[in-house]
Amino acid sequence: MDTSQFLNRNSLKIALVVLVLVMIGMMAIGAGYAYSDSPEFCGSCHSMMQAHSTWQMSNHKHLTCTECHLPHQNLAIKLITKARTGTNDTYHEVLRDYPATMGLTPKNKSIVEDNCLRCHQSTVENTGMAAGGQDCTKCHRGLIHGINKSQGGIDVE
Numbered sequence: 001m002d003t004s005q006f007l008n009r010n011s012l013k014i015a016l017v018v019l020v021l022v023m024i025g026m027m028a029i030g031a032g033y034a035y036s037d038s039p040e041f042c043g044s045c046h047s048m049m050q051a052h053s054t055w056q057m058s059n060h061k062h063l064t065c066t067e068c069h070l071p072h073q074n075l076a077i078k079l080i081t082k083a084r085t086g087t088n089d090t091y092h093e094v095l096r097d098y099p100a101t102m103g104l105t106p107k108n109k110s111i112v113e114d115n116c117l118r119c120h121q122s123t124v125e126n127t128g129m130a131a132g133g134q135d136c137t138k139c140h141r142g143l144i145h146g147i148n149k150s151q152g153g154i155d156v157e
Helices: 003-036 046-056 065-069 075-095 106-124 136-140
Strands: none
Touching: 046 075, 065 075, 065 106, 106 136
């Protein structure tokens, strides 16, 4: 039997196998995406243990890390930022060269600020902060992860 005869006789079976494989792949990608959005995933790295433990004691413990630390304009921007920051975090985790005092880059601080306002707009709209350009973390820096960051990062052995 040649290839064309095989395909003609088995085209429905082949299509079903391909469909099942695609569905399994999509479920695996979806599960991986959901897990990588979880605080358990973020807290699994040694460099994030302090941030994870302080988050667990905060008033924001019902939120995931990505609700504050990733943009929410659209899925494409979120995925690009997630890939960029995830690659950076993995790189430094593998090299074990995170600084003892961890902080936000200006770009990431802007993302966090936007997310503060996304959730707390109704609180802010009747204050001087409503004009925009304000810095939520100026007064609320230690609200989630505490002020003392000395235990963050990685001690290089």
